Amino acid sequence: EDQVTQSPEALRLQEGESSSLNCSYTVSGLRGLFWYRQDPGKGPEFLFTLYSAGEEKEKERLKATLTKKESFLHITAPKPEDSATYLCAVQGGTSYGKLTFGQGTILTVHP
Amino acid sequence: NAGVTQTPKFQVLKTGQSMTLQCAQDMNHEYMSWYRQDPGMGLRLIHYSVGAGITDQGEVPNGYNVSRSTTEDFPLRLLSAAPSQTSVYFCASSYRYTGTTNEKLFFGSGTQLSVL
Numbered sequence: 001e002d003q004v005t006q007s008p009e010a011l012r013l014q015e016g017e018s019s020s021l022n023c024s025y026t027v028s029g030l031r032g033l034f035w036y037r038q039d040p041g042k043g044p045e046f047l048f049t050l051y052s053a054g055e056e057k058e059k060e061r062l063k064a065t066l067t068k069k070e071s072f073l074h075i076t077a078p079k080p081e082d083s084a085t086y087l088c089a090v091q092g093g094t095s096y097g098k099l100t101f102g103q104g105t106i107l108t109v110h111p
Numbered sequence: 112n113a114g115v116t117q118t119p120k121f122q123v124l125k126t127g128q129s130m131t132l133q134c135a136q137d138m139n140h141e142y143m144s145w146y147r148q149d150p151g152m153g154l155r156l157i158h159y160s161v162g163a164g165i166t167d168q169g170e171v172p173n174g175y176n177v178s179r180s181t182t183e184d185f186p187l188r189l190l191s192a193a194p195s196q197t198s199v200y201f202c203a204s205s206y207r208y209t210g211t212t213n214e215k216l217f218f219g220s221g222t223q224l225s226v227l
Contacts, residue, residue: 045216
């Protein structure tokens, strides 16, 4: 059974204070690891897909990295508009059509 | 371009009532799915479809039915609502399902359901 654990549950940062969110996973053959952003009252919005250990992807102030056991979402010099819940999900080798999501990290960036 | 449209946005039911949550996408996506989101539990897959006429169960299918008669629509039916089905429901779709790897999902804005 695929499992995803995200930490911390909540993170409060000052504007400009860089930090990282963690996504630890257990799967039988990773086919893809996904990061999504969710604003209050809205559906998740896609950020990145990572497929293999060592892969990195960037978008504005966000950078996602992947190892064989975990993924990090690095936030550089965050702004208040980066405040949201960040979700991690995995698809394992036997989970055709199925994504397993973590519980999310609630990020709050104070001006 | 409307994307993924869910209706209704809010619904209150009494225990034992039935209802259908509607989901429609206008992007010609092959893959469609339903998730429920509960505090501290994350998103959990209920049912999914890889094309018209094809559906399969996810992690928490009990108490829910789905069908996919067209590419555009993927309704979720609650057969006899229970308080445990109080949740926020999201429909999501993706362009193509290769049979091995999911492509990125496009989510609707959600339906908040309360069962009393």
